[in-house]
Amino acid sequence: MIHAPSLRASLPSSPSRASRAALTALSALALTGALAGCTASEAATPPPGSDVQAAPAAAKGPKVDSETYTIEMKPTGKYKAGQEGSVEVTLVPKAPYHINDKYPIKFKPTEPAPDGIKYPKAVLKKEDGTVDDKKALFKVPFVVSKAGPTKVSGTLYMSVCSEANCIMDKQELEASVDVE
Incomplete structure (x- = not known):
């Protein structure tokens, strides 16, 4: 108590x-x-x-830059309709913060997925990515059924700590990809 x-x-x-x-x-x-x-x-x-x-969450986009961390979702290459591709989601804490190793960091793709997009994994957990005290990286797989520009999106649930405090947060991210 x-x-x-x-x-x-x-x-x-x-x-x-x-x-x-x-x-x-x-x-x-x-x-x-x-x-x-x-x-x-x-x-x-x-x-x-x-x-x-x-503090109010930043608007949905490919990058969130706060006083304590930076999160970014970015395309990783060329994408073809019907083939699996991925985007990278990175979390980098700013000094004196580090990633909270006790927090169940995860990435959840948008559900339901927009028409034409399928996410093979409903949730990417810590063990699906590379996470240490200075950086977290998730490769988010997806398949787009048709060619053209599309948006890949989801929410990162995370926590960063300093000696003085811990911040638990979730940020919605969205990245544009061109599918051939």
């Missing part, structure tokens, strides 16, 4: 709704951090539905 005596001491004897919500959010953050492999002193992105707000 998590106790916050200094916080409780500062609350009025009959706490307001906002005070109770703040205490609940702090407890949820501590529990979320513990489940993700962070210590109790590390901060984490709050769970959905809590009163504490995370």
